[in-house]
Every structure is written in structure tokens, then in C-alpha cells.
Amino acid sequence: MKKLQKKDYFAIHSWIGVQLSIIFFIVCFSGTVAVFSHELDWVFNPEMRASPQKELASKNEILKQLKTDFPNQQITFWEKSREDYLVDIIHLENEKGAILYVFANPYTGKIQGSSSGTIQRFFRDLHYNLFIPTDIGNYMVLIFGFLLLGSLLSGLKFINNKRKHSLNIGKKNNALAYTKNLHKTFAVWSIPFIILFSVSAIWYFTERANLFSIADFIDDKEIENISMSSTKVENFSYSLDYDDAIEIAKKEIPNFTFGSFVISDNYKTLEVRGNSDVPLARYRANRVVIDAKTNAVLFLQKATETNSLMTINNLIDPIHFGYFGGLFTKAIWFIFGILICYLAASGIWIYLKRISKNKKGTYTFRYLNWSLFAVIQFFMYSRLILEQQISLKNHVIILCFWLLFLYLMYHIFYKKIRA
Template identity: 30%
Template sequence: MAKLSNKFWFKLHGWFSLPVWIIFCFVCLTGTISVVSHELTWLTNPDSRASNPQNLAEKPMSELVEIVQQAHPTANITTVMSFESYLVNAVIFNDSDAPFAIAYVNQYTGQIQAINLGMTFTNFMRSLHGWLLFPWHVNYSVGYYIVCFMAIVMLGALVSGLVIYKKFWRSFIQPKLRLNQGKKTLLADLHRLAGVWSMWFLMLMSITGLWYLTQAIMWHNHIDLEPHAPLIEASQVPTSANDAPIRPYTLSNALQVAEQKFPGFKSTYIMLPEHNRDTYKVYGQGDHIFYDQYAYGVTVNPWSGTIESERSPAAMTTLQTLSHIADPLHYGTIGGLWTKVIWFIFGIFLTGMSITGFLMWGSRTVKAGRTDLDAPLATHSPQLVEQEGN
């Protein structure tokens, strides 16, 4: 009965991995690259580097918007984003000759270093990893569901693998890697060692992946995690017979409101009003390392300067908290570059495990096929074999 049980778990472990091996391996690989996509951008694109040889103070985002507006007077600026301290800020706008453009603005010098008219490397890798570039149908993507389903595959492979590998904890104190006993033994040792040392990472990726799956289902069923930013009452908007009214409160005022509301606030994502009843949406990060860079925020009325709505970890529901801590845990941004390196290394381990597992399965399949071919020769007379061949 024990042998039957082991055989069952072994087959289950294989079925959790092999039928979707290519997709699983691809998702692991693209996710590993996505973890260090900002660093790869810095290495490969000089225009993205926020050099600061004179140790200048960082300019506020409102000043960066003014710089881009002066350089492109007819542009409609919609969004401003900041990333790592060594990467430029992105000012997104559209113009008559550019339906979508990103100005790379050095936040220290104020220089526009480039205008990008396409998708960035980071966005491409996150999209490839997140939903395999499948199209979105309003509120869902088949590719997003496929990627999220890999969390179930990963969790099943982890549980079944631990059941198969008896006394797995010995790999922590007595790691075994036999280099001189053949390819099959080496692959098995690598697979087991990587699996045991990556247990925490596998569990973390599975849990965050299951949350993404839950989030996808809620999106698909029109369940909003965050309340929509309120519209300003029409009565608060002044009317003008000739020109459009000028907003008395600027983006600079909105940033000051956010900084006064949340001490230590650093803006990372800003959306400018799209119409007269819209607000300044100012989001950023605070002193909670486990929350993403959008966990704090306010929407500010451009006509009165008042806060229409606000966001902070202290006021979040359980689902909102999960949505804001999932990305830092999934991509390893909680501790900056050091945790990114750790996530990158274990991402390589995870990708390697999928490859070694497939190679082991392929070796056993070929061996089993050869055994089946040799079996008739060993169990039948030459005359019968000849008749069966005819």
C-alpha cells in the first residue's frame, strides 16, 4: 500500500507540471526577468538613467510637468510616474502628432532626455508575464487567467513533491549533489535541492498567484476593490462664456495637500484632471515597506483645494490590503535592490526546476518506450513476433 501511495503521489507530481510545462517555464522565466526589468532598462538604455553628478535635490513632479508643457505647448499631459531613484521620471502625454508619448525627464536636472512613442521594456515584460499579451475584453483576459492558474499548478507540485521526497529537511543540513554518478542522478539531485531550498519562494508565489486569480474573478464580475474617484459637483465648477475656466489650484497645490496629509509621503503616480469635474489624483508611498507605491493617496478638488477622497493602509479593507501588498511580495520590491536580487536568484531556481523536471520525465519516458519495444522479444517466440509484425 505504501508503494502504491508513493506511485500515486509521483504521478500526481508529474501531472501538476508536465501538461503545462512550456507555459509554466515561460511564466517563471518572464517573471524572473520582470523582477529586474528596471535594472535591465538602466543597463541597456542610457536615456533612462537619472544621472545626478552635482547631487541636486529632486524636483517636484509639478515642475516636471511644466518643463514638458513648455517643450510641447499643445500637448495634453495626463500622467506622471516615478520609479527607482536611478531612473528618470515618466511624463505621459498625447499631442497632435503623437497619440501616446512618454517624456523621460531627469528629476534632478529637469532635462528631457528622450521621447518614447512605444511600449517600454518594463511594461512589455510585465504584460508578457502577467497575461501573455492576450487581449483584454473590458474586464478580463484569458491570458491573465492562464497565468494565475499556474499558482494552482505550483502549489500542487510543491505539496506532492514534499510527500514524495521523504525527510526533505536533510537537504538543509546535508545537501547531496552527486556529480559523478551520471546525468539522471545529477538532474534528480539538482531538482530536489532547488525544490527544498525554494519552498518558501514557491509558497509565496503560490499564495500571491492565488490572490491574483481571486482578483481576476472579482474584476470579471465587476467587483471593485477600490472606490472610484468622486466627480466634483457641477455647481462647484465656474462657468465662462468665452474660454475654459482656469483651475485656481494647481498640481503643486495638490502635492502640498498630499504631503501635509501623510508625513513622509513620496509621490509616485499622478493623474491630472481630464475634464472640469475631474480631480488631481496623487498617489505614492509612505513608511510601510510591505505596501506598494500606490498605497497612499488623495484626490484633490482643483477648484476648492479640498480632499475629495483619500487612501492609506490604516483605512483599507482586507481585500484592499491584499491588493496593495501582493505586488511587493510577488516581485520582491519590499527591500529595494537587495530583495530583488534574492527574488531573481530564486526565480532562476524555479525556472531551472521546471527544466530539470521535464528532462527527468523525458529520460524516463524514453527508457519506458525502449522497455516496451524490447518486451515482445523477451516474452514471445520468434515466430509469433514475426506474425505480429506482419
């Protein structure tokens, strides 16, 4: 078998960076913005702000206001924000299945507002599955984990003197040479985070595809043998005692702090999730499932007692998005996310600049990229209009975001190339 040469690795690296370049950039950029998406909600939506206080309000007091303000809705999910300067977000669903996000101040107990969408939710969905329904969109995103790792490994094979490139930014008198040097320099700086993001994405892919039957070891356990009948109860979610559920969870898990409520769709159970003494773990690492009729604990999961694979699985989210250390780690993850976005953008710019000068190469990759972009826009607006029914204001904000994106694409990859 012929041994691959540097030019072969360069061809692999270029192919990965070019063929799905625009979608690659969208995935990287949406993930980068998602790191600070909660803070963006805080900046642009005053209704989502909270002033930290020593005492927390009763969840049942918040429930009373929900019953008054939204009498015909059902709670499906109730989450405490990880940041103490943000409100609780309560997911309400009407009989048509439309979701409304209600903002409850965890300190005063007041309902401060509601919305059919948030910045965090928008970038979460864009990064999670590009708004493409079923598992297709999610698999498309996760495949980029393999491509990102392949791009790194192939790039390392043809970069000479990596120590030199870690400090070499180059001179600005030659745009192409300068961009090449900057591309290599930022790539060397970003190696640990490229490995982190790609490996965690590959883990997500393994989990989603159930490779090696991993679901047997990490999936949430199904709850059976519940005393309550499955007959639908009117406003089931409004009949629950949320304060009592938190107290039950505290008795079962040492140093438990509330993270979220999950209300079952079969009108039988209330699940409480949250943090404990285990660092880095996500809320789902600690679970207490309670029989809504008897208050009996049907299932208990402690982060301290999970198997090794489940422990790793519970660490992936905090490590992938960098929220485990508050604003400090978020800032680091955001900076290196921006550098990786630059690598994606500068890689395609270098390719286009080179073929515009040498008249060698092809532009056919554009058809695939812009076709996929059109598909994303179609499914995105289908969901925003038909399912979420977001406000005109939010439509304008999203439209401005994409118009800015298209303008930058035109300015950088068309105007600057021809300059």
C-alpha cells in the same frame, strides 16, 4: 475513497509540470526578469539614468518642457521610479491612443528622452497577461499560481528524507540521476518562495475574479460629486498644477512622499499617490484625489487607516516582486526565481529523457505548448506593431530574445535529450 499513493502524487506532479511546461517556464522567467527590469532599463538605455541629488526639480518645470516638446499629447500617468537612480516616467497619449513614455530627470528637471516601449514594460506585460488581450491572458497566468502550489504539494508527498535532499547535489557521471537530485534539492530550497509566489498569485486571481465579493473591501472608491463640469478641456493634463497637488497631499498624509499622478479621463480630477510611514505598501495605498477646478480634496485614503483586506492587498505587489528592500531583496527574489525556472525546465527535461530511454510516454503536450506560444507571439507583435508602434531597434532586440529562447529550447530539450 481510495487513498492516494506516492505514484499517484508523482503522476499529478508530472502532469502539472509537463502539460503546460513551456508556458509555465515563460511565466516564471518573465516574472524573474521583471524583478530587475528597471535595472535592465538603466543598463541598456542611458536616457533612463539619473544621478541622485538632495533637491528635486519642480514638476511644473518638467511640465513646461512637455508642453514645448510634445504639445499635442495628453498626460495619462506620471510615475516616480522607486529607484533613485532612475528617471520619472511620464505616459503621454496622442489622439489615436498611442502611448509614448517620456523620461524626465527628477533632479535636473530635464527631459532626457522618450520611447514607445521599455524593458520593464515588455516583461511586465508578458508576465501580466502574456500579451493576450482582455482578461483571458491574465487568468491564464494567474491559474499557474494554483498549478505551482499543486506541484509543490504533490512533490512533497513523494520526496523521501527532505533534509537529505536539501544538501544532496549528486554526482555528474549520470546526467539523468544528477538532474533529478538537483531538481529535488532546488525544490527543497525554494519551498518558502514557491509558497509566496503561488499564494500571492492566488490572491491576484481572487481579486480579479472577485471571489467572495472581495472587491467590496479592496477596490478603489469611485469619486462622485465633483464641482467641475465634464466638458472636455483642451490639454487638460497640461493645465494642472502638479507641485501644488503634491503639497496638498503632504498636508493630508503625514510624511507623504510623491509616487505617481493619475489624471482622470473625464477631465475632472488629479489623483496623487505615494508612500508614507507604512512599510512595504505600494503607492496606491495612499491616495489623495483633488478636484482640478477648486483644489478641494474629494477623497483621501491613508495606508494607516485601511481595512485588513486592503492592507494585505497593498502589500501583495511588493512581496510578490520583492522590491520593498531595494537591490538586496530584489537579488534574493531573483535568485529564487531562477531556481524555480530551473525546476520548470529540469522537470520537463527529466520527463523527456525518461521517455526517450524507456520509449514510454507521449510527446503530445508539445502541440498544446507550441500552439499557445504561437498565440502569444501573434498577440505580442499585434500590440507592439499596431498599438505601441515600437522602433526597429526594439523589434530587433525582442526578436533576438525570442530567437535565443528557441535556440535554448532546441539545444536543451532536443539535442541534449538525444545525446
